[in-house]
Amino acid sequence: MTTYFEDxxxxxxxxxxxxxxxxxxMLADARRNDPQPFHVDEELxxxxxxxxxxxxxxxxxxxxxxxxxxxxxxxxxxxxxxxxIKMPNPVRAGDRLRLEIEIRRKRPSNKQSDRGYITxxxxxxxxxxxxxxxxxxxxxxxxxxxxxxxxxxxxTVRATASEELPESP
Amino acid sequence: MTTYFEDxxxxxxxxxxxxxxxxxxMLADARRNDPQPFHVDEELxxxxxxxxxxxxxxxxxxxxxxxxxxxxxxxxxxxxxxxxIKMPNPVRAGDRLRLEIEIRRKRPSNKQSDRGYITxxxxxxxxxxxxxxxxxxxxxxxxxxxxxxxxxxxxTVRATASEELPESP
Numbered sequence: 001m002t003t004y005f006e007d008x009x010x011x012x013x014x015x016x017x018x019x020x021x022x023x024x025x026m027l028a029d030a031r032r033n034d035p036q037p038f039h040v041d042e043e044l045x046x047x048x049x050x051x052x053x054x055x056x057x058x059x060x061x062x063x064x065x066x067x068x069x070x071x072x073x074x075x076x077x078x079x080x081x082x083x084x085i086k087m088p089n090p091v092r093a094g095d096r097l098r099l100e101i102e103i104r105r106k107r108p109s110n111k112q113s114d115r116g117y118i119t120x121x122x123x124x125x126x127x128x129x130x131x132x133x134x135x136x137x138x139x140x141x142x143x144x145x146x147x148x149x150x151x152x153x154x155x156t157v158r159a160t161a162s163e164e165l166p167e168s169p
Numbered sequence: 170m171t172t173y174f175e176d177x178x179x180x181x182x183x184x185x186x187x188x189x190x191x192x193x194x195m196l197a198d199a200r201r202n203d204p205q206p207f208h209v210d211e212e213l214x215x216x217x218x219x220x221x222x223x224x225x226x227x228x229x230x231x232x233x234x235x236x237x238x239x240x241x242x243x244x245x246x247x248x249x250x251x252x253x254i255k256m257p258n259p260v261r262a263g264d265r266l267r268l269e270i271e272i273r274r275k276r277p278s279n280k281q282s283d284r285g286y287i288t289x290x291x292x293x294x295x296x297x298x299x300x301x302x303x304x305x306x307x308x309x310x311x312x313x314x315x316x317x318x319x320x321x322x323x324x325t326v327r328a329t330a331s332e333e334l335p336e337s338p
Binding site for chain 2: 029032033034035036044047048049056057058061062064065066068069072077078079080082083084085086147148151
């Protein structure tokens with residue numbers, strides 16, 4: 001089922017998948033991309049402001065995308081604008097995170113009838129309901145007018161087929 | 170060699186590692202975390218605004234961290250504040266990206282003598298000098314007064330040792 005710009009209402013709230021912070025994946029990411037002591041060394045991390053091992057913000061971004069998958073899947077998504085991100089609480093191994101998105105505002109494009117803009121307020125919450133990542137971003141979503149509509153039907157067929165072959169591009 | 174807050178000057182420019190956008194890694198990331206058609210399907214991507222396969226912004230964040238490693242390594246880094254991010258150009262497989270950071274402003278903490286704040290202007294540039302990712306972020310950096318100074322000496326020893334065992338935590 002495709003969701004078009006016309007189907008979205010201001011005030012709509014969407015919830016993403018629960019994603020669990022896997023310690024091995026979290027450490028592997030930090031060792032490769034962000035080897036700060038408080039991301040890679042349990043003992044040294046105790047001396048840093050958060051008092052223990054935390055996830056790299058880069059890895060948190062990866063998990064944010066992962067949680068968002070079921071939210072964004074029904075849209076024909078064309079892109080996003082600037083991100084304004086805050087990270088008010090640390091992410092730790094074993095945390096269970098889930099994205100919550102509220103649609104704050106929608107407006108059609110003045111120039112292109114095939115798309116509209118939705119302002120999303122995004123909160124990535126941990127198991128205690130505390131936000132670990134808060135983001136405002138405008139998404140560009142296709143309208144029913146979009147020439148991508150037909151393509152989307154093809155996509156739906158492909159997506160179904162690819163579930164049987166998850167590793168194929 | 171540790172770089173403390175006192176050693177940083179406004180106007181300093183730092184350059185990160187060149188990182189190459191590996192197509193297999195880019196696709197694996199997108200399939201797991203951000204399976205938009207224009208990130209995972211070369212043929213369908215042609216119909217979307219960028220006219221071809223592009224990296225997920227989440228993967229670009231991963232590469233941003235990877236390129237930053239040698240810039241941040243000499244600091245005793247305590248954390249960062251809000252991110253304001255723009256992505257003015259797409260990232261494609263085979264691109265060669267390098268982070269450039271300019272120190273715009275520095276100010277000591279009023280409350281804690283062990284740290285100071287530096288406002289960084291960060292541009293992640295591709296092989297044509299075009300920015301794919303632009304970010305303003307304030308970093309918290311330890312001063313010479315910091316009780317983490319001694320710890321850092323231990324860290325340096327550990328870091329040297331860990332080069333021989335890159336996979337160990």
